[in-house]
Each structure stands twice: as structure tokens, then as C-alpha cells.
Amino acid sequence: MELISENKVFGGVHKRFKHQSSTNNCEMTFAIFLPKSVNNDTKLPVLYWLSGLTCTDENFMQKAGVFKYASERGLVIVAPDTSPRGEDVADDENGSYDFGLGAGFYLNATQSPYSTHYNMYDYVTNELPKLIESNFLVSTKKSISGHSMGGHGALTIGLRNSLQYESISAFAPISNPTNCPWGIKAFSGYLGDDEASWAQYDATALLRQNTISRQIPIKIDQGADDAFLVDQLKPEALQNAAKNIGYNIEFQLHDGYDHSYFFISSFIEQHIEFHAKHLR
């Protein structure tokens, strides 16, 4: 691991690292926030944050205003990049923002040429936690959160690995990607035409299958003025699927808020409190 930068913030430290990923076969970057109490020999729990389309590890760390709350609650925050990167990594043919670089969709691609590098599901669930737990004084207790494409990642990863995570939260998640333009484009390109293979990466489909090992707490916040709400996000599909299997999801719709980090920064304290409660 190579340190890229280090900044003191709210008594703790924000660091960026790059490392060679054996999962994605390229160099990956991630950011970590270590609250001050990390120095006291106490192993603190970790909240993994997954960002949305076009993001890197930097968007959340710079725009969400999370450090004060993570400091107060003693939470380590880890934010990976949203896709593999580099000269050799295949991108969208037209360079569009919703596929390829910056749009890894937290899945393991099966289609050439993407399958060589696009293994973000394994990276987030396996390689990254191992790297964090072996290089920092953190506990193995973890939760997961994210925004939009990252909200989809948090939900699918948390639901499929509910014995490994204590809680899930999401801001404006892509809730039913097999049924929206962003998801259909991504899943066709990364996973191919066999739609049966798509369901493992769709939170609504996972709930409909009702094969979740443990009903861990889920909190979702959604802006009512989000331009992507109707066509791309479809929270009602997820809510209906959850209701049908008796899975209680804490869902709040907020008047006037859009899809941006203005919305996320307005409610991040509540998400940190939610995870801190379940990670105690």
C-alpha cells in the first residue's frame, strides 16, 4: 500500500492510499478516515461507503460532511473507488458516464473485455476488508452504506452477506436495477444477455427470492425532488418486495431534496447514528 495523502480533520486523520488489487488486476485507490480514538488501542468498527456514478473515493469524503459525526461516534469510514482504473481497463465505447470507468456497479463482470478488471463485488466484500483489517487497528465489525449506484451496491452486498454486516443504509439507491435504464445498460454490458444472472445484483429481486440469511436493519432516505426517482431509482419496488416478506425497512421521503451531495450532507448524521447504534 502506498500513501497518497494525509490530512488531519476533526481530531482524526483522512488518508488516501493506492495498492495493487489482485481482484481487479489493476491499481486501486481508497480513502480511510480514522477517528482520534483509533490511537487508543481500541479496535473501532468500520463503515464502508460506496459512491455513485462518476465518483471516486473523494466525492463522499469531501462533500458529505461526515467527519464530525464519525469522530463523535468512533466510526472508521472506508470509501473505495467506484470502478477499476488505468490505461488497460476497458471503458464505455462512447465514454458515457453510466458504464465503464466510474461505473463499476459493484458486481463481478462475466463479459469480455470487462471481466478482466471489473470485479468490484469481490473487491468490496473480500479484498478491501482484508486489506483494511490487516493494516489498521480496526475491529471486524462492519456496516455498509452508499448513494445511488453505491446505494444499490450497499443493499445487494449487505443483503447477500448479512452475516458479515451489522446494518445497511442508502441514499437514493438504484433499487431495482434490472428494471431501469442505468441497470439494464450496465448488466447487459457486464453480465451479458442471460437475465437470470442479473438477479443476484438486484436488491428487489433478492428480497423477492426471500433467501436472506438474516434481516439486518436497513435505512433508506430519498429526496422527493430527485430527478432520477421515477425512471432510475424505483424505491417502491424494493418497499413492496420487503413488505411481502415481512422485512421492515426504515424509509423516509424528504420534500424538496434532489439527488446531490446537498441531500446526503443534510442527513448523513442520522446514517452515522444508525450504524453506530448497530455496531456497538
Ligand SMILES: N[C@@H](CCC(=O)N[C@@H](CSC=O)C(=O)NCC(=O)O)C(=O)O
Ligand atoms: N453526470 C450525470 C449524473 C451523474 C450523477 O449525478 N452522479 C451522482 C451519482 S448518480 C448514481 O449513481 C454523483 O454522486 N455525482 C458526483 C457528485 O459529486 O455529485 C448527469 O448529470 O446526467
